[in-house]
Amino acid sequence: MYNMKEWDHVFKLDPNKEITDENLELVCESGTDAVIVGGTDGVTLDGVLHLLARIRRYEVPCILEISNLEAITPGFDFYFVPMIMNSEEKQWMMDLQHQAVKEYGDIMDWEEMLAEGYCVLNPEAKVFTHTQCRLPDSEDTIAYARMAEHMFHLPIFYLEYSGTYGDPELVQEVARELNQTTLFYGGGIRTKQEAEEMKSFADVIVVGNIIYDNLKAALQTVKAAKQ
Ligand SMILES: CC(C)=CCC/C(C)=C/CC/C(C)=C/CC/C(C)=C/CC/C(C)=C/CC/C(C)=C/CC/C(C)=C/COP(=O)(O)OP(=O)(O)O
Numbered sequence: 138m139y140n141m142k143e144w145d146h147v148f149k150l151d152p153n154k155e156i157t158d159e160n161l162e163l164v165c166e167s168g169t170d171a172v173i174v175g176g177t178d179g180v181t182l183d184g185v186l187h188l189l190a191r192i193r194r195y196e197v198p199c200i201l202e203i204s205n206l207e208a209i210t211p212g213f214d215f216y217f218v219p220m221i222m223n224s225e226e227k228q229w230m231m232d233l234q235h236q237a238v239k240e241y242g243d244i245m246d247w248e249e250m251l252a253e254g255y256c257v258l259n260p261e262a263k264v265f266t267h268t269q270c271r272l273p274d275s276e277d278t279i280a281y282a283r284m285a286e287h288m289f290h291l292p293i294f295y296l297e298y299s300g301t302y303g304d305p306e307l308v309q310e311v312a313r314e315l316n317q318t319t320l321f322y323g324g325g326i327r328t329k330q331e332a333e334e335m336k337s338f339a340d341v342i343v344v345g346n347i348i349y350d351n352l353k354a355a356l357q358t359v360k361a362a363k364q
């Protein structure tokens with residue numbers, strides 16, 4: 138399934154974490170719509186290449202969510218480029234992306250690249266500190282969503298609660314604002330019920346850490362998202 142508009146559920150695998158071949162097979166053959174490779178820290182070219190080669194044994198679409206300039210490699214189906222809208226530092230919204238386009242612009246296949254307007258809502262998440270975020274309230278968040286759709290025309294708006302379960306009411310409010318831009322929700326989904334709840338508002342749910350903590354529960358989120 139290479140059309141993101143048809144996705145409901147994706148798994149996010151962290152190149153900085155261990156996963157056995159057996160568990161990786163279960164993830165890739167779970168019926169999820171895609172596997173994203175990404176994480177905040179310890180993302181190296183070696184780690185990314187190793188995981189890519191292992192995921193490529195399966196048919197599932199495979200996406201690199203770019204964390205840093207050093208760990209970009211050809212071979213993925215798509216490249217997701219985070220732009221951190223609630224960062225206080227311009228580099229996380231503009232400058233790193235500018236630097237990468239300067240370096241790779243001549244060889245880039247723009248059809249494979251999708252920019253993600255990120256709004257990071259968990260102040261305890263590594264990515265929140267790493268990208269110098271400011272915690273937005275609901276009004277701020279809705280304004281970011283409107284900017285993502287109407288000012289920047291971004292393909293993806295990503296409500297990122299990495300590590301903790303978010304506020305379903307806010308996800309619902311944001312969902313009401315978006316028509317063209319696809320809403321991704323990620324963070325703290327650990328049960329079927331949570332997957333179902335967030336999927337009832339977001340277009341796509343992202344399931345990450347639970348893969349490493351409780352694979353059986355992680356696998357159950359696929360069916361829940363697709364009901
Ligand atoms: C060579 C070749 C074929 C190239 C392909 C062409 C191509 C697509 C080039 C790229 C073009 C481009 C514009 C690239 C952008 C480069 C870049 C460095 C952008 C900056 C991205 C950014 C803002 C990163 C910081 C935020 C971050 C780390 C996001 C990662 C996603 C995320 C939030 C992960 C969450 O991690 P988490 O699971 O929470 O971590 P823990 O569980 O460990 O806590």
Ligand SMILES: O=P(O)(O)OC[C@@H](O)CO
Pocket residue numbers: 149297298299300301322323324325326343344345346347
């Ligand atoms: O790891 P969790 O908390 O499931 O979050 C998923 C994803 O949004 C992280 O970028």
Ligand SMILES: [Mg+2]
Pocket residue numbers: 151176345346
């Ligand atoms: Mg993670």
